Amino acid sequence: MVFFDFLREAILQSGLFDIGNLGTILYVLLFVGSTFIFLFYGTRIQAMVIMGDVRKSLEKLQGLKEKSRKEAVDYLNNICKAPTNAQTRIDQALEYFTIMPVDLDPNGIVGKLEHVIRLQDDRVRNEIKAIAPQADKVQLSVAQNMIEVATSLNMIFKIVRHFYIMSQKTKSYFILAQLQMIMPIIVQEADALVSAIDAFKLAQPIGDGLGPMVAGKFMLGKEKIEVERETIYAKTEYKGRNLLVMKAEGPMGSVGRPHVGVEKLLQDPNNNITTLIMVDAALKLEGENTGEIAEGIGAAIGGIGVEKFRIEAASVAKGIPMYAVVVKQSLIDAISVMKKEIAEAADKVIAVVQRIIEEKTKEGDTILLVGVGNTLGVGQ
Numbered sequence: 219m220v221f222f223d224f225l226r227e228a229i230l231q232s233g234l235f236d237i238g239n240l241g242t243i244l245y246v247l248l249f250v251g252s253t254f255i256f257l258f259y260g261t262r263i264q265a266m267v268i269m270g271d272v273r274k275s276l277e278k279l280q281g282l283k284e285k286s287r288k289e290a291v292d293y294l295n296n297i298c299k300a301p302t303n304a305q306t307r308i309d310q311a312l313e314y315f316t317i318m319p320v321d322l323d324p325n326g327i328v329g330k331l332e333h334v335i336r337l338q339d340d341r342v343r344n345e346i347k348a349i350a351p352q353a354d355k356v357q358l359s360v361a362q363n364m365i366e367v368a369t370s371l372n373m374i375f376k377i378v379r380h381f382y383i384m385s386q387k388t389k390s391y392f393i394l395a396q397l398q399m400i401m402p403i404i405v406q407e408a409d410a411l412v413s414a415i416d417a418f419k420l421a422q423p424i425g426d427g428l429g430p431m432v433a434g435k436f437m438l439g440k441e442k443i444e445v446e447r448e449t450i451y452a453k454t455e456y457k458g459r460n461l462l463v464m465k466a467e468g469p470m471g472s473v474g475r476p477h478v479g480v481e482k483l484l485q486d487p488n489n490n491i492t493t494l495i496m497v498d499a500a501l502k503l504e505g506e507n508t509g510e511i512a513e514g515i516g517a518a519i520g521g522i523g524v525e526k527f528r529i530e531a532a533s534v535a536k537g538i539p540m541y542a543v544v545v546k547q548s549l550i551d552a553i554s555v556m557k558k559e560i561a562e563a564a565d566k567v568i569a570v571v572q573r574i575i576e577e578k579t580k581e582g583d584t585i586l587l588v589g590v591g592n593t594l595g596v597g598q
Contacts, residue, residue: 433589
């Protein structure tokens with residue numbers, strides 16, 4: 219009240235109430251009124267604006283979720299010729315969940331993780347086979363990839379919706395503000411997943427297939443040997459060196475089990491492998507160019523760590539150096555139809571691999587080359 223009394227006295231003494239100063243009076247009243255409103259209701263107004271932005275993003279996520287589900291249902295019904303109604307079974311599959319093993323005692327956690335993930339993969343495969351028993355291997359792998367996309371989008375939508383409703387119930391401005399800040403990233407990832415559907419439906423190579431594409435070029439015309447489920451290798455030569463080249467079996471949409479294949483080949487005394495080279499796609503940083511090639515050391519493979527752990531353990535046990543060659547690409551590039559820049563990088567990667575072989579090995583050595591990635595649409 220003291221503030222308003224002071225303001226009134228100041229206005230009276232200044233003669234602002236003269237008819238010529240009407241504009242000034244209105245300006246002062248507007249200033250005082252707006253200050254009062256924003257002082258006491260500013261946070262609430264800002265929360266309403268943020269809630270509107272989040273609601274629009276949530277509606278977009280819901281649309282993307284429904285689109286991915288519809289695409290999976292249509293593919294199973296029209297392409298895989300599912301004899302039963304696929305919609306009900308897919309709706310059930312979208313709610314599948316996996317309980318990760320307890321990690322209070324880290325001893326043995328990798329084996330438990332691999333067991334759980336393998337069971338999850340087998341369950342989805344068996345579910346798809348039950349829905350469409352007449353589908354071939356490529357169609358089944360495509361359907362599995364599409365259901366995985368739909369499942370991911372369904373989970374993303376439900377989590378965002380949960381926090382949105384929670385913020386409404388608790389009237390928490392801070393939950394809304396955090397949700398608004400991360401929504402552009404969430405929507406970008408959702409768009410990337412949906413963009414992958416077209417590539418999956420047509421069984422076209424995706425950006426993540428760069429590794430298998432490089433390996434496939436090395437093994438052209440050679441006998442293919444199955445080393446693990448959906449994982450093959452071939453024997454070839456390069457400048458007096460023996461090459462064992464491994465990739466997931468194409469053109470199905472699968473990454474195979476390269477970690478198990480690497481273990482078997484390294485542990486086989488007849489191979490006497492001296493060097494391991496891995497080729498994979500890598501997530502680029504903003505500002506980096508798509509198709510850019512980088513070299514490094516270590517096991518170039520993604521996942522939750524099980525595959526990397528087993529490859530590293532097998533290499534360390536034999537004292538074998540691990541060289542990595544990666545091609546930079548964004549998340550959208552990795553799961554969308556392979557871009558021209560990525561496809562053209564395959565021949566450049568081959569040249570890099572050949573240089574590494576020449577510089578790091580000698581004649582008579584045996585090198586294991588592994589092309590890591592989803593081999594959809596990439597043969598051998």
